Amino acid sequence: MTIKDIARESGYAVGTVSRVINHNPNVSDAARARILEVIRKYNFQPNSNAKHLKQQASQGIAMIVKGTHNMLFASVLEKMQTECTAAGYNGMVYYIDENDNEVDRARQICREHKPHGVIFLGSDRNHFGPDLVQLGVPCLLMTNTAAAEAIPNLSSVSVDDVAAAARMVGHLLDNGHRRIAFIGGDLTSSQPSSARLSGCLSEFSRRGLAFDPARQYIAARYTLPGGYHAMEQLLETLPGLTAVFAFSDIMAIGAMRALRDHGLQVPRDVSVCGFDGIELADYLAPRLTTIRQPAERMAGRGVALLIRCIEEQSGAVHELVPYELLEGESVLHLPDAAPIP
Numbered sequence: 001m002t003i004k005d006i007a008r009e010s011g012y013a014v015g016t017v018s019r020v021i022n023h024n025p026n027v028s029d030a031a032r033a034r035i036l037e038v039i040r041k042y043n044f045q046p047n048s049n050a051k052h053l054k055q056q057a058s059q060g061i062a063m064i065v066k067g068t069h070n071m072l073f074a075s076v077l078e079k080m081q082t083e084c085t086a087a088g089y090n091g092m093v094y095y096i097d098e099n100d101n102e103v104d105r106a107r108q109i110c111r112e113h114k115p116h117g118v119i120f121l122g123s124d125r126n127h128f129g130p131d132l133v134q135l136g137v138p139c140l141l142m143t144n145t146a147a148a149e150a151i152p153n154l155s156s157v158s159v160d161d162v163a164a165a166a167r168m169v170g171h172l173l174d175n176g177h178r179r180i181a182f183i184g185g186d187l188t189s190s191q192p193s194s195a196r197l198s199g200c201l202s203e204f205s206r207r208g209l210a211f212d213p214a215r216q217y218i219a220a221r222y223t224l225p226g227g228y229h230a231m232e233q234l235l236e237t238l239p240g241l242t243a244v245f246a247f248s249d250i251m252a253i254g255a256m257r258a259l260r261d262h263g264l265q266v267p268r269d270v271s272v273c274g275f276d277g278i279e280l281a282d283y284l285a286p287r288l289t290t291i292r293q294p295a296e297r298m299a300g301r302g303v304a305l306l307i308r309c310i311e312e313q314s315g316a317v318h319e320l321v322p323y324e325l326l327e328g329e330s331v332l333h334l335p336d337a338a339p340i341p
Helices: 003-010 014-021 029-042 048-057 071-086 102-113 130-135 161-174 191-206 224-237 249-261 279-283 295-312
Strands: 061-066 091-096 117-121 139-142 154-158 180-184 217-219 243-246 271-276 289-292 318-320 324-326
Touching (some): 003 014, 061 071, 061 102, 071 091, 071 279, 071 295, 091 102, 102 130, 117 295, 139 295, 154 295, 161 191, 161 243, 161 271, 224 249, 243 249, 249 271, 249 279
Parallel strands (some): 117 139, 139 154, 154 318, 180 217, 243 271
């Protein structure tokens, strides 16, 4: 009788059995009870092989990170690695370019390293389809919902991007802004950008305001230079704008630098707000008004969901975590201004 035999009869993963044997608290009560029942049934006595098998079971959860400039991802990733280690798994991080296909990379990783699960950070949902099941392991999409895809082995944890963006636009409108521009990602590939713009437009529509995409929306990479150059374009396409909503804090910071380089002050001349709630945003002058995504909570919930799928063979779960609007110093209250003609 080996740990693998116990895992087979109990219906749980080798890693779960190993944690029960080693008195690790990160096991559900139901799993612990069932595994101990099998251990008692066969009078199993752990030996040196248990440690070896635990190490095998801990070889990894692959974390595929799209892009290298997203500070929110850095915070989420740090917490996920800590959570994985506490649960007996090794988090293996793979960075890919913003335009690469993360599912193709996952296939390669699964062939070469055989991880127990895969986490995607910053992904394009257009790359996900029913054939994701062929990876043979549970997967998790972070900061982007996968509920609409209904893929059996793909869970997700995110905020409600539509509602959060609508809330931010409502905040700008309540402060008298009408000539508002937006900086986001490529709408053909960035689902968070599409969802956030949808939220913005729904709030515009609710207030009876028109939207001109050619003048009010600039697509850019989620980087400091991306935000900088997009802001320069907006100064040409929408002269007299009073507020800019960037769909990431990093792009918002780049936009603030561009405004300063053009002799404009935030928020006296142009108000700026962002999305993510990264730590740096609170140390800017002025402090950035932003939507905070709770990085630690998302990471903790995400890893817990994925490990449950790995060890208990449970189905996909899609969870929304609450966002928060953080009012900094980068939005100026104006008297009601005229809308864009």
